[in-house]
Amino acid sequence: MTEDLLSLIKENVIQGRIAQDDEGFDEGLVGQPGASELTEKALTEGVNLEDIINKGLTEGMNIVGQKFETGEYYIPDMLASAETVGAAMEILEPHLAQSGIKSKGKILVATVKGDLHDIGKNIVSILLRGAGYTVKDLGNDIAPQTIVEAVREERPQFLGMSALLTSTMIHMNNTIEALTESGLRDKVKIIIGGAAVSEEFAQSIGANGYGADGFQAVKIMDALRNSMKG
Amino acid sequence: MIRKGPAGGSFRPLSEESIDRIHQTAMRVIEEVGFEINSEAALDLFKRAGAWVNQEKHLVRLPQPRVMELIEMAPSEIKLCGQDEKHDLFLGGQRVYAGTGGTALYIYHPDTEQRQLATLDDLKRIAKLVDQLDNIHLFMLPTYPSELPVEQVDVNRFFAGLDNTTKHVMGGVYTPDGVKQVIQMAETVAGSSEKLRQHPLISMIICSISPLKMDRQHGDLMVPIAQAGIPLVCPAEPLCGATSPVTLAGNLVIQTVDSLMGVLLTQIVNPGTPVIFGSVATITDFRDLKYLAGPVEMGLINAAGAQMAQFYKLPFYATGGMTDSKVLDAQCGYESAFTSLLCALAGANFIHDAAGLMEFALTACYEKYVIDNEILGMMMRAVEGITVNDDTLAFDLIKQVGPGGNFVTAKHTRRFMRSEHYQPTLSDRNWRDEWEARGSKTTWERAAEKVKEIIVHHKYRLPADIRQQVLSEIAGIVD
Numbered sequence: 107m108t109e110d111l112l113s114l115i116k117e118n119v120i121q122g123r124i125a126q127d128d129e130g131f132d133e134g135l136v137g138q139p140g141a142s143e144l145t146e147k148a149l150t151e152g153v154n155l156e157d158i159i160n161k162g163l164t165e166g167m168n169i170v171g172q173k174f175e176t177g178e179y180y181i182p183d184m185l186a187s188a189e190t191v192g193a194a195m196e197i198l199e200p201h202l203a204q205s206g207i208k209s210k211g212k213i214l215v216a217t218v219k220g221d222l223h224d225i226g227k228n229i230v231s232i233l234l235r236g237a238g239y240t241v242k243d244l245g246n247d248i249a250p251q252t253i254v255e256a257v258r259e260e261r262p263q264f265l266g267m268s269a270l271l272t273s274t275m276i277h278m279n280n281t282i283e284a285l286t287e288s289g290l291r292d293k294v295k296i297i298i299g300g301a302a303v304s305e306e307f308a309q310s311i312g313a314n315g316y317g318a319d320g321f322q323a324v325k326i327m328d329a330l331r332n333s334m335k336g
Numbered sequence: 337m338i339r340k341g342p343a344g345g346s347f348r349p350l351s352e353e354s355i356d357r358i359h360q361t362a363m364r365v366i367e368e369v370g371f372e373i374n375s376e377a378a379l380d381l382f383k384r385a386g387a388w389v390n391q392e393k394h395l396v397r398l399p400q401p402r403v404m405e406l407i408e409m410a411p412s413e414i415k416l417c418g419q420d421e422k423h424d425l426f427l428g429g430q431r432v433y434a435g436t437g438g439t440a441l442y443i444y445h446p447d448t449e450q451r452q453l454a455t456l457d458d459l460k461r462i463a464k465l466v467d468q469l470d471n472i473h474l475f476m477l478p479t480y481p482s483e484l485p486v487e488q489v490d491v492n493r494f495f496a497g498l499d500n501t502t503k504h505v506m507g508g509v510y511t512p513d514g515v516k517q518v519i520q521m522a523e524t525v526a527g528s529s530e531k532l533r534q535h536p537l538i539s540m541i542i543c544s545i546s547p548l549k550m551d552r553q554h555g556d557l558m559v560p561i562a563q564a565g566i567p568l569v570c571p572a573e574p575l576c577g578a579t580s581p582v583t584l585a586g587n588l589v590i591q592t593v594d595s596l597m598g599v600l601l602t603q604i605v606n607p608g609t610p611v612i613f614g615s616v617a618t619i620t621d622f623r624d625l626k627y628l629a630g631p632v633e634m635g636l637i638n639a640a641g642a643q644m645a646q647f648y649k650l651p652f653y654a655t656g657g658m659t660d661s662k663v664l665d666a667q668c669g670y671e672s673a674f675t676s677l678l679c680a681l682a683g684a685n686f687i688h689d690a691a692g693l694m695e696f697a698l699t700a701c702y703e704k705y706v707i708d709n710e711i712l713g714m715m716m717r718a719v720e721g722i723t724v725n726d727d728t729l730a731f732d733l734i735k736q737v738g739p740g741g742n743f744v745t746a747k748h749t750r751r752f753m754r755s756e757h758y759q760p761t762l763s764d765r766n767w768r769d770e771w772e773a774r775g776s777k778t779t780w781e782r783a784a785e786k787v788k789e790i791i792v793h794h795k796y797r798l799p800a801d802i803r804q805q806v807l808s809e810i811a812g813i814v815d
Contacts, residue, residue, distance in 0.1 A: 122750070123703060129750075129751060131750075158690065169401065180753065182744055182745065182746075182750045182753060183750060185744060185745050186745075186747070188749055190746065222740070224740075225742040225744065228745075229744060229745070232745065240596045303448070
């Protein structure tokens, strides 16, 4: 029974179905329970939380990644699946602390001061949630000092900054300097992204990583996380 | 998503008045000029059907009311079936399908840049290839097997088609005995003589010789096919300035008369027998009077032909999608796309020659089938047009997303993105660095990879018992 439930959760992640009225990738699924309903059921039935995350959500998301690589899935499919994982994780979160399971880490994300472009940052947030990270989204047009305060309060392991405009990317540098002055720079790993920036720019301002797109952002976060463990 | 039979008709090169004037002129030609019928059997049939016949000159004339009476006997909708029913086509109205065409003598190999005489093996391989290319709806026998004597050509061409694809097989025919053998073979494959008439797995083409003339061989072939009730295409191939007036309107008059000549004969032989009005019309090259396969005027007159067919309520066979280029270059792409698209937007029921042909239709090319499959996919999307309703206008979604939001994460996007937008199967849409990482391949190189993949993996064969029966009953098949 447990195995069936886990494979159903996995299947609904692949389909990108949060709730029973969602359509999914294949036809004829409307009305069948989605990942939220199934996750609730798994909790009620006392299924092991780590199994739900690993064998249900993560395995499902891995298959979605493969489908994206082969061209079968497009970005909206991938995002639907990531949102599905995010929704399931939200249901699981209150129970995780009790059972001593940690999330993969917390990341603060923001589009920097002067920049109102947030589509990319929002997509990255969805994908990071889908990959099992806790995401705190500060929004757009966020001043360096506001980010410093948020890092102090939220104590995230990661900070993600986005900029579309060449005129606003300088605030990434300003934010990193402000964090250094506040003595917080070594508390967070910083990744940056957005159309304006590049790998070279990331290195020049002392960021820890650069993601050209949302999928790369997840990969870089995973790599940074592994290096922190070591 | 495979698009089959969407309704065209948005492109109408002829006004209602122009259609009527072409029709009236065609009727005047049939009544006052007439056409030459060099088949005794056909001439006799016209005579018995009330035509004015000049026996000495083999000339046939008919009054307009009699012509229209005979046209009305012909069905306005025709079913062409595949061995697999998912490949059944319903020609008529403004529904659009596309298929291969022929009959090419050579095969061009882009890797060596050489062409060779086509063989029976080429025909089989092209059948396998077309079987797997979704935007090519019908398999018209594309090449002539150079190594076979003419009396073995019909039976081997049709067997190669039926044994390698479950799509409908259409083809030109060469000998009366061949026609008989092919019908017998198709009856065996269909299960019985009656089943073949209910589900015609094959159809045949007899092209008339413009202007205003049916030669003996063609008349002698047309009569038994119509008697047998096998769907027959009787297109005409007038060339502007050579075998028709140079003007496009004059060409349309000759094309209409010449194709109607076949329609009339089939209805005299066997009222109600399925017949397809058709055009292979094009312009000529005035430097040497050769047939041209890629000019834009060809697209125009074949699109106009579709309007004439719709006027007569006859299913239509159009010609488009070829090129005069010798290689797989830009000319090859733009001529193929232009000519087929014009026909399709006009609602031509079946666009033949729409895949694989180049060099004045003398040459077929494996890779071009794959390239044209992509062109046809885009073309069918264009025919489908723009759907406007509450779901596609998406007011509720726009309200929900609001200013500054995005539509990437909307369920609506996911619901419609694959059906609203054509999904390419060959075109390159990678960033330059990805494209380079994948080997910087040109269109034909990517097409060549698909050709190899399909031909290696394709396994279709006629069911073993039927195949054995066909081989034992019908002489001359080279297995």
